[in-house]
Amino acid sequence: MFTIARKEVVETLRDGRFRALAILVLALSAASFAAGWRHYSDVQRQHLEAQEATRTQWLNQPAKNPHSAAHYGMYAFKPKSRLSLVDSGIDPYVGVAAWLEAHRQNEFRYRPAQDRTAIQRFGELTAAEAFLVVLPLFIVLASFTAFAGEREQGTLRQLLSLGVATRDLVAGKALGVAAALGLVIVPATIIGVAALAATTEFGGLRADVPRAAWLAVMYLIYFATIVAISLAVSAWARSPRTALVILLAFWFANSLIVTRAAADLAAWLHPTPSAIEFQTAMERELSNQEEMRVRLDRRREELMRRYNVSSMDAVPINFSGISLQEGEERANEVFDRHYGGLFERYESQNRAFQWAGLAAPMLPVRSLSMALAGTDFAHHREFVTAAEEYRRGIQRVMNDDIARNSKPGAAYTAGAALWAEVPEFRYELPGVSWAMRQAAPSVGLLLAWCVAACWLAARATRRLGVV
Amino acid sequence: MLEAVHLTKHYNGVTALEDLTLRVNPGDVFCLLGANGAGKTTTINLFLNFVQPSSGTARINGLDVTEQSLETKKYLAYIPETVMLYKNLTGLENLEYFSALAGRSDCTRVQLLDFLKQVGLQPEAADQRVGTYSKGMRQKVGIAIALAKNARALLLDEPTSGLDPKAANEFSALLARLSQDGVAVLMATHDLFRAKESGTRVGIMRQGKLVRTLETTEVGHADLERIYLEHMHD
Numbered sequence: 001m002f003t004i005a006r007k008e009v010v011e012t013l014r015d016g017r018f019r020a021l022a023i024l025v026l027a028l029s030a031a032s033f034a035a036g037w038r039h040y041s042d043v044q045r046q047h048l049e050a051q052e053a054t055r056t057q058w059l060n061q062p063a064k065n066p067h068s069a070a071h072y073g074m075y076a077f078k079p080k081s082r083l084s085l086v087d088s089g090i091d092p093y094v095g096v097a098a099w100l101e102a103h104r105q106n107e108f109r110y111r112p113a114q115d116r117t118a119i120q121r122f123g124e125l126t127a128a129e130a131f132l133v134v135l136p137l138f139i140v141l142a143s144f145t146a147f148a149g150e151r152e153q154g155t156l157r158q159l160l161s162l163g164v165a166t167r168d169l170v171a172g173k174a175l176g177v178a179a180a181l182g183l184v185i186v187p188a189t190i191i192g193v194a195a196l197a198a199t200t201e202f203g204g205l206r207a208d209v210p211r212a213a214w215l216a217v218m219y220l221i222y223f224a225t226i227v228a229i230s231l232a233v234s235a236w237a238r239s240p241r242t243a244l245v246i247l248l249a250f251w252f253a254n255s256l257i258v259t260r261a262a263a264d265l266a267a268w269l270h271p272t273p274s275a276i277e278f279q280t281a282m283e284r285e286l287s288n289q290e291e292m293r294v295r296l297d298r299r300r301e302e303l304m305r306r307y308n309v310s311s312m313d314a315v316p317i318n319f320s321g322i323s324l325q326e327g328e329e330r331a332n333e334v335f336d337r338h339y340g341g342l343f344e345r346y347e348s349q350n351r352a353f354q355w356a357g358l359a360a361p362m363l364p365v366r367s368l369s370m371a372l373a374g375t376d377f378a379h380h381r382e383f384v385t386a387a388e389e390y391r392r393g394i395q396r397v398m399n400d401d402i403a404r405n406s407k408p409g410a411a412y413t414a415g416a417a418l419w420a421e422v423p424e425f426r427y428e429l430p431g432v433s434w435a436m437r438q439a440a441p442s443v444g445l446l447l448a449w450c451v452a453a454c455w456l457a458a459r460a461t462r463r464l465g466v467v
Numbered sequence: 468m469l470e471a472v473h474l475t476k477h478y479n480g481v482t483a484l485e486d487l488t489l490r491v492n493p494g495d496v497f498c499l500l501g502a503n504g505a506g507k508t509t510t511i512n513l514f515l516n517f518v519q520p521s522s523g524t525a526r527i528n529g530l531d532v533t534e535q536s537l538e539t540k541k542y543l544a545y546i547p548e549t550v551m552l553y554k555n556l557t558g559l560e561n562l563e564y565f566s567a568l569a570g571r572s573d574c575t576r577v578q579l580l581d582f583l584k585q586v587g588l589q590p591e592a593a594d595q596r597v598g599t600y601s602k603g604m605r606q607k608v609g610i611a612i613a614l615a616k617n618a619r620a621l622l623l624d625e626p627t628s629g630l631d632p633k634a635a636n637e638f639s640a641l642l643a644r645l646s647q648d649g650v651a652v653l654m655a656t657h658d659l660f661r662a663k664e665s666g667t668r669v670g671i672m673r674q675g676k677l678v679r680t681l682e683t684t685e686v687g688h689a690d691l692e693r694i695y696l697e698h699m700h701d
Contacts, residue, residue, distance in 0.1 A: 003567045003572065004568070008554070010556065158547075163536075163537045163539075163540030
């Protein structure tokens with residue numbers, strides 16, 4: 001088996017086409033890592049600066065009414081996960097910053113993809129793209145002749161006449177392809193690690209190690225799947241040309257068509273409202289004054305009961321603070337319902353996309369890649385929720401202060417001490433186990449693909465026809 | 468060593484081989500003569516278990532080839548019309564690879580080079596890539612593989628067709644040597660002259676049937692040709 005593998009590697013290495021292709025793939029992944037690293041460093045630096053600037057602005061507000069401060073607001077910047085330099089996922093499409101202000105949960109703004117043409121969207125080459133799209137092509141080209149080529153050359157007869165067990169032959173071939181692949185993957189990985197290591201100015205790498213390790217494992221399972229499929233087709237096809245055509249068709253469908261088709265299918269199954277529809281529906285509900293009046297009356301009664309008084313004038317706190325907070329609470333319920341519904345739709349789309357992974361191994365590995373890089377929708381939602389929690393916290397601190405400290409009718413201002421009561425916004429990427437739990441169906445599907453492909457290869461090679 | 472018992476093969480209703488019974492003992496060189504489609508290659512494919520017999524059995528060293536396919540191949544070497552090798556490897560590397568897969572991974576470089584010398588390959592060719600080889604050189608590497616494997620039975624499918632007379636002659640000499648060493652040889656060929664020269668027996672095949680078997684010592688070359696043509700005509 002190792003004899004076979006060694007001969008495969010020697011033969012492959014002597015093939016000039018292989019060498020050229022290997023260098024090309026390596027150059028592509030190096031370029032994509034470099035671009036990913038630059039982009040990550042630039043954006044991360046800008047975000048840190050902007051985050052600090054917005055914090056400084058907040059703290060340095062002059063004395064003013066807390067509600068004005070709440071309106072003044074601040075930005076929350078989504079920190080880029082370090083592995084986004086491998087797979088930028090949905091980051092370019094969902095926006096990187098939200099304006100946190102009184103009364104409103106704003107949508108995320110500043111989507112890098114907004115500034116691009118449709119062509120550029122296609123053109124973005126991330127390291128994930130190089131690994132998941134270009135490398136499989138390399139695998140196909142390195143292995144389509146494995147059996148079909150030897151059959152055409154006549155060397156398969158020669159091999160089988162020697163009494164080589166087909167099991168050894170298949171294992172040797174797989175190992176040979178794996179070794180040739182390793183010659184590309186290992187240097188590419190080293191470049192990737194170097195790119196990650198060049199970002200230590202933004203904190204230690206330790207937190208990203210489990211994510212990166214799992215990412216590598218998932219990619220390897222994916223590559224194994226492609227190798228097994230290639231060997232199966234090569235064993236099954238009559239001529240190397242047939243094998244190549246079938247495998248190229250598979251590659252094209254798997255890497256280019258299925259992803260788009262699955263996304264379209266998911267959007268068709270679970271349509272999301274347009275931004276205008278969404279806003280209008282939410283505004284309509286927010287502008288319902290009647291409901292607000294009822295709720296405020298209830299709050300007044302509660303307060304009078306709590307302080308055991310019969311008139312609002314006798315309540316020792318300022319009702320305008322309570323009223324503002326009640327407005328927030330009510331709006332929050334509306335936001336939760338509307339954004340929650342919208343996000344549920346996105347989640348449904350994601351689930352549909354995940355299950356479309358039954359059609360091609362690219363889909364589960366793509367979902368997993370984004371999940372582990374921290375750039376999928378689940379991570380985005382997690383961050384949006386955290387930012388919104390933070391916004392609500394600001395409002396609560398401001399409104400509580402108004403209720404406690406201001407007097408009705410009198411002008412009231414608060415100062416730096418109150419601004420500092422609002423803690424700095426800090427967001428930590430969830431742990432790897434959280435990410436893996438979110439992507440559990442994809443893990444299952446990818447493993448299923450790998451097992452099915454190996455079974456197919458075993459079946460196709462059990463009786464190798466020589467004629 | 469090689470034994471066919473009522474061996475029959477049909478392909479989609481067409482009979483490729485009908486009721487072949489023959490026996491090739493150690494030291495025998497049995498030449499199968501016949502036109503294209505007479506069933507010579509089918510016979511060899513059946514012994515290699517590359518195709519399944521419709522009925523009857525093929526045995527090598529007493530073992531049924533369909534039941535103990537891998538075991539029977541240990542005794543066997545196969546040399547086709549053109550020995551197929553890996554173009555990007557040298558002759559020596561090809562020999563090393565094939566003999567290692569045949570279970571001789573213990574062969575040293577010196578031993579392997581010696582095999583190539585025995586079959587008459589020019590010493591400087593051993594380290595050249597097979598892509599540059601002539602057909603005769605490939606056939607020699609094929610025999611070297613058989614030597615390295617220490618095969619007890621040899622299946623040859625028109626091994627000398629397209630070889631120049633000198634190369635064909637060398638090939639026959641090697642065959643004679645192997646036969647003296649007790650190797651059983653079954654060779655399919657078109658070449659009556661070669662069959663008479665190197666064969667101990669010849670069998671004439673026509674439309675899947677073995678119609679005549681002769682000892683080569685019994686007949687002269689002219690007689691063999693006459694008998695062959697007689698069988699082809701009726």
